[in-house]
Amino acid sequence: MRKRLSTLALLVVALTLSAASPSVPGADVFTSLAVSAFTPRTIAFPGTDGRTHIVYELLLTNTNVTPATVESVEVVDAANTAKTLDTYDAKKLLTALRTTGNTAAETTTIEFNGSRLLMISIALDPDAAVPKKLLHHIKFQGATTPSPKPAAPAEVGYTVAPIEIETKFQHIGAPLSGAGWVAMNGCCEVGVHRSSSIACNGSLYFAQRFAIDWMQLDKNGKLIDGDASDVHGYVGYGAQVLAVADGTVVGIDDSLEDQKLGSLPDPATITIDNVDGNHIVLSLGGGVYAFYAHLQKNSLTVKLGDHVKRSQVLAKLGNTGNSSAPHLHFHLMQSPSVLCSNGIPYAIDSFDAEGNLGHSFYGEQELTGDFSKSIRPASNRRYQYPLDLEIVNFAASH
Numbered sequence: 001m002r003k004r005l006s007t008l009a010l011l012v013v014a015l016t017l018s019a020a021s022p023s024v025p026g027a028d029v030f031t032s033l034a035v036s037a038f039t040p041r042t043i044a045f046p047g048t049d050g051r052t053h054i055v056y057e058l059l060l061t062n063t064n065v066t067p068a069t070v071e072s073v074e075v076v077d078a079a080n081t082a083k084t085l086d087t088y089d090a091k092k093l094l095t096a097l098r099t100t101g102n103t104a105a106e107t108t109t110i111e112f113n114g115s116r117l118l119m120i121s122i123a124l125d126p127d128a129a130v131p132k133k134l135l136h137h138i139k140f141q142g143a144t145t146p147s148p149k150p151a152a153p154a155e156v157g158y159t160v161a162p163i164e165i166e167t168k169f170q171h172i173g174a175p176l177s178g179a180g181w182v183a184m185n186g187c188c189e190v191g192v193h194r195s196s197s198i199a200c201n202g203s204l205y206f207a208q209r210f211a212i213d214w215m216q217l218d219k220n221g222k223l224i225d226g227d228a229s230d231v232h233g234y235v236g237y238g239a240q241v242l243a244v245a246d247g248t249v250v251g252i253d254d255s256l257e258d259q260k261l262g263s264l265p266d267p268a269t270i271t272i273d274n275v276d277g278n279h280i281v282l283s284l285g286g287g288v289y290a291f292y293a294h295l296q297k298n299s300l301t302v303k304l305g306d307h308v309k310r311s312q313v314l315a316k317l318g319n320t321g322n323s324s325a326p327h328l329h330f331h332l333m334q335s336p337s338v339l340c341s342n343g344i345p346y347a348i349d350s351f352d353a354e355g356n357l358g359h360s361f362y363g364e365q366e367l368t369g370d371f372s373k374s375i376r377p378a379s380n381r382r383y384q385y386p387l388d389l390e391i392v393n394f395a396a397s398h
Contacts, residue, residue, distance in 0.1 A: 070097075139157040348384065
């Protein structure tokens, strides 16, 4: 009798929810594909392209035995759902969908009990108003009722997953000095940093959402001036690393030697503690932390508990940890944990932009090339985030 009652109850729920219309205010709707913003809010920030950028993730989980094949996701203004800010169609979805294991999704189909992360990146025109809240209209082929048995997928669509947009972003100084610095692996395409999630302490984090790997060009547009097999041949090696704001040293490591050039360490030797090599974590106050990684051994000029001033020299750029070439990895985050934290955007208060290497650079991966053709006349920027592969000049060190 209990089994019959349970079956009848499930049937009533199925009929009730499937009959509800999402266009009726307050009506409950069965949603076999659960969709939510990975964080309840994100921060809009200005990029060097003159546009306002909004970056975050959606978590999609198929709760039904019938597979769910995502066809599109439209990002809309919650105050006017007829206003679409961006659309992720089937092709774009494939470039932006990730597994929770930090790999690219092979298809847009999500299996029963399966989850995917959708990397959202929106660029608003300079004169566009920033919405206070966003929603997401999702269309997919999947289950229309909570039946425990697989069914033929049908087209489903609903608008869900609110996320609040804040407009107050962190202002910082430059982490380096001098000309020709390239923002490698920066925001906002789905790249090495943007898509790097990690599960730790029982949660999933995107510490490196807005991380940049800074490498330096010389006056001739070269990253390497000398022996490519020697760290000293890299233009940026040994550059002074600077405090981006007044702060307190709350994390430090100065124990690792430079990594062999041209290859990453054996994955079996990489841990959460050593992946970023010699490093410094600064508390900037207000729950904001600055992270500097891959520093030269014995170059650190600070110790735990030290109070530092903006532009103070902290260390020298090196090649320690999970690194194949000398660079400074830099990002801001919400806790002193370098990986078990969520990254936040920021803007550097003053620098000159003088070109961009272009995304074909990642296909070539040739660090010994001549990039002088990518350099353009410098233009001063105020309170902007240097986007991926941007070439920037910071003020000379005093």
